[in-house]
Amino acid sequence: MNWSLIGWIFIGVSAILLALFTFLFRSGKGYPIRKTEAVEAYKGSQVASIEEGRARQVLLGESFWTYVYPGLGLQALTIVPKLLDLETAVDGGMSLSGGDGSLAVFARQIVDGRYQDGFSTKLSPIGVRTTLPGVTPLSLTAGLLSELSLRPYGSLALLGHYGPAALLLAETVIDKGGRVLGTAGTLAAQAALFPSIQNLLIGEMTYMLPGLFKKSTGHQAAWLTEDILRVLLILGLIVGAILKMIGVL
Amino acid sequence: MKKVLIPMIALLVGLVTLAGYFLPTQLGPTLTIIIGAGILLMSAAGLIGIGYLLHMHIMKLVHKERGGFFSLIVLLFFLVALIAGLVLPPGSAFYRDLILGVQIPIEAALLGVLAVVLLVASLKLIRTRGWTPLSIGFLSSALLSFVFDLGLLHAEPGTLSAELLDFLRGLPWLGARGIILGMALGGLIVGLRVLFMIDRPYGEE
């Protein structure tokens, strides 16, 4: 028995719980949704931006996959379909930006997937744009900064993996009267954004985001699984600390 | 079929890579192929990213959008850098100074602007967030870290003061570890959701 084996057990329990709850929620009632005001405010800003004719920007992050936060890029892509409603597709004011070729390609595929049902970009060239302003973190910030400065944006969503330089993007949008929704990027980014924007989801709250936009049984099962694992982790930490204190560990 | 095949391939590759930790000798050749393919894929993604960037600026020029002049500058300097990199030998001092002479000042200036913005943000912390437990914790942690970083407080190693200073210095980072643990948990669930095909973000509902 070693620590890596405990880690494997943890992963196994997660997989079993996730599968079990997904099956249960499909046949019965689901898990209560925790309403987040940040998400509600962002949804309102989307509507307001469309009505006011302002553009909207979504940053998918600097990279698709990182070693420390492996799920952030994928999480950002998971949120994108929830944002692509009919009004957004027709309005044509939304841009999806990423700092990684993988992110840009996947985002483009998701956007095109929305148009597979008989929609042609030749008929309506406007739509959701996918851009790649820069290939490195600071060049991404510089490129996006110039884009945000050209016209007033109604909203900015910071998703995925990004650094503290995202604060510059947030302040630019806020100065022009837009609203910002920030989800957990890196720790430094969270620390930089915390004093400036109100609608900030810290830590694992970002993984709840797709379900908060549009719930599904899979998301609800994931929430419940995460809650159970969180409790187990807390208990494990307390037990470990106590054992360390008494000299067992 | 495609919906099942791609996640199955991803799962298989992940399991083989994981097994390579436990059976490095037996799975060495397989791992070599997987790693090589992975590096190739990442490199291709990087090239696609550059291509996407160029496409974006070219479209801006073609459609005569706002900021097209700056896109023209970007494209021109990209061509210059590309041609110079291909023509000049590796390790050329001229090429190094040409690139870094532009990149370092620009990025340093951006970080300088970030510093000023952070300064203003620290001024508006309470105004933005209000007096909540989280904002009070953030404020006290930041003040503690800055004070310790000034280097004015010293203590002899092994003394109680040193222990206390180390404890206070490490206190803000306890929350950071908690956040990292939570994000690791969330990342685990996201990965499992995609592998089990519970979540398919690529245009399928």
Add this chain to the structure above:
Amino acid sequence: MIICPECGTENPPDSERCLNCNALLTERALEEHIEEQPDHEESLDLLSQGDHDLPDLLHALKQDGELPGVEGEQEDLSSEDVVASFSLSELEEIQPDEETEEPGESPVVKPDQMPEWLQRIRQRAKEETDSIGEITQKIQAAQESLVEDKSSQRHEDYSSFLENLGETFPTNDLEAVPIKEVVKDKDHALEEDQEPDWLERIRKAEGKLGENEDAANAGNRDGDSLLQWLVALEDGTLKPPTADVEQIEESLQLEDSTQELPGYDDSSFGQAATQEIHVVEPGLQAPPLLEVSKEEQSQADQLSATIADETAVRPIHRRRRAKAPWVLRLILGVILITVLSFGLFTGAPVKSNLTTLKPHQQGLLSWAEALSPDASVLVIFDYQAGFADEITLIAQPVLDLIIKPGREIAILTSSPSGMLLADRLLNEVIGTEDIILRDLGFVPSASLIAYSLASPVTSEIFPLELEAGDFDGVLILSDTFEDAVVWIEQFSARIPSIPVNCLVTAQAGPLLAPYWESGQITGMVSGISEAHQLEAVMGESTLVAYRWRAYRFGIFMMIAMLVIGATIADEGKREDEGWGGA
């Protein structure tokens, strides 16, 4: 008694104007009124002026065939032509004094004396049930349009009612269904006062009936009984139905008299643009009921409330934006630059009195000093160009210790400009010394390369043709915690015997402390403050001292901003943004 054509009020016989609504009552008064107001139109007067001059029967004739006495094309006949087509002799055959209380009665005209057109009309009336005149048709249409919101069902009921009337009461027997208990016997003629103007005009347009012609003579024409009933309806002598229409259909029985129901205001009947048609049925007292469930009522109430809320006057909410936020940034930026410049360019460098280093700093120093003369070190450059100066300040004293002649230095980077930055840094450090440099190049994925380096080589085909065992130590130069962790975890997990050291920026240092505490890294120096301490202990004087003073001034400013912001805060949230999140 004279019944007012406007409001239906009974008035004394000698009154010229109605006591209730002051409308003209007498024929002469009506005529005078008509002359005064030649353009006056009644609500039910849907006929054009030309049509007014043309009786409905004449219209019917016009539709059926040629008019007698008119030669040539009859399509564009004017009313005068039509009237002229009638011979007075034919009309004189009609006995003007004939009573018309029973409108259905055919005029007492001998068949051989009856004009041909009249014969055709009567024949048609007998054969066709819908042979009511055009005027009557238009009256019907106008009355239907006057029904409010009960159009379809009521119209159907009304039409069926009319049909039933026609069936139940043949024209001979049909009497204008009085609303009031005014029973008219057969000998009682309809008073001319009750006739509307349009009817008067029609009869005048005939021209041959004369002024003294009893209006009832018009009833000699077929359908006049129904016409009279409709006229009475128009005059408001009929009362609205007070029961469900279905009940009306079921219990449809016309009697000679009906009860006058209270509450029916027919003052504007015949004059207003719309009018309410009510059919009174005996015995039906309750008004028609509309059944609404509670849910429907609540939904209707909610809809009403929503509509009222949307149309309610509200102050326009304007987002409260900070006025010229760039001014504050500009001022603070100028202050910051001034303060930092003061720290950089004035005064003597700060000398540290430290003689001992922190454990993680000492660990790095010890490792660097313990390297063999022919050691091979892997140096990983994983930072961005913006942090180049800070990394240079931190790494230079350590690299001075490591890079000695005879040692092999391998350079690897996963940052796009990493090779250029490595070249720049090493040129400043190495100078002209003979150093063996292995340029391993740029790799796009640090994790994959780290994994491959840390795994044993079992094949000749390998990405970099080396393995971690080739090195005596690894030195990681990084600006972020995340980039450093990739290398640390792979090397420490796969080959824990290789020492791993870090030279990182101040933002990465605290997060890497646990790795030092767990023994995964041998040593670490993070930020300008620790670099200054390192230099102080090593006895070297570089530009770090000046930078360290400016750095301290910057930290003082940050502390001041935090304290001032907490002190002068308005204890509120920014109202132009939503409140939410963490």
